[in-house]
Amino acid sequence: MKLLFVCTGNTCRSPMAEALVRKRLPQVEVQSAGIFASDGSAASHQAVTVMEEAGVLFAHQSKPVTKERVEWADLILTMTEQHKQLLLEQYPHTAGKLYTLPEFTAEDAGASWKLLQEAYADLETKRVRFASGYQGDPNRFQSEFMQAHEREVAHIRELEAAMPATDIMDPFGRSVDVYRETLKELEFYVDKLAEKIHNEK
Template identity: 45%
Template structure:
C-alpha cells in the first residue's frame, strides 16, 4: 500500500510520520507532502533531533501536494481535519483516499465521516454547477458573493457534522521548543504503531 502523509508546510509532522512508518515497517512505500509546501526544504531541526534521539532517521525534503502524488497514493493520511477539508475542496476526485491519521487507525465515527464525504461531494458538485451556469454573467466579486450565499446552508451542515466529531488533529509543534516536539513525537508514535499493525495484518 502506498501512503502519503499530508500537513501544511511539510517540514515537521508529516515527514516525522513518514520517518516513523519507514522505521517501523521497513520497505513501506510512503511519502510526505505539504499543502503549502515548496520543494526541497530541509525538515525542521527539532523534528530531526527528536527522532534521532529515538533512533529514527529523518532525511526527506519537502514537496507540495500535487494531483500526481495523490494519484500515486493508495491512502492519504492528513495531520488535521482542516488539512483533509482542504484536500477535499481542492482535489475532490481523490476524496475516497482521504482520512486523518487518527481517524484511520480508529473505528469511531465512521458513519459521520462517510456522511461528511457525501456532503463534501454534494457541495463541490453544487459549487461547480453554479460557477458553470453563472460565469460570464456577472463580475468575479458578485459571483463570489452569490456563490457564498448559495452554499451557506450546505457549509453550515458540514460544520455541524464536523463539530460532532472528536478531535482527530495531531498537535502542531511548529515554533515550539524541544519539549513540544517530543510531545508531538509521542502522539505520532502511538498512531503510527497502530497503522503499522494494520499494515502488517496484526
C-alpha cells in the same frame, strides 16, 4: 500499499510520520508532502533532534502536494481535519482514500460518526416540527427550542466529546519539548496504523 502523509509545510509532522512508517512498516511505500510547502526546505531542527533521540533515520527535504503525488497514493493521511478539507476541495475524487491519521486509525470512528449524524438528524426533525407550531417571539425561538430539547442536546454534546481526536498537534516554531509530545502522538497513531494494515492482510 502507497501511503502519502500531508501537513502544512512538510517540515515537521508529515515527514516525521513518514520516517516512522519507513522504520515500522518497511513493506509500505511512503511519501510526505505539504499543502503550502516549497521544494527543498530542510526539516525543522527540533524535528531532527527528536527523531535522532528516537533513533529514527531522518534526512528530509520538503515537497509540495501535487496532482501526481495524490494520484500515486493508495491512501492519503493528513495531520488535521483542515488539511483533509483543503485536499477534498482541490481533489474531490480522493474522498474514498483521504482521512486524517487519527480518524483512519480509530477503530470506532465510523460508528461514532454514524451515531452523531443520526442524533443531529433527529434533532433537526424535531426543530422543524417545533417551528411549525411555534407562536412565540421569533428572537427567542432558538433558546426555547434548545430548552425544550435539553436532553437531546446533551446527548449530542456527549457524542461530540466522545469522538476520536482528528488533529495532530502542530509543533512548528515551538520548543523541543513540544516536538517530543508531537512525536509521542505520531508514534501512537503509527503503531495503530501498523496494526490496522497487518490485520487487513
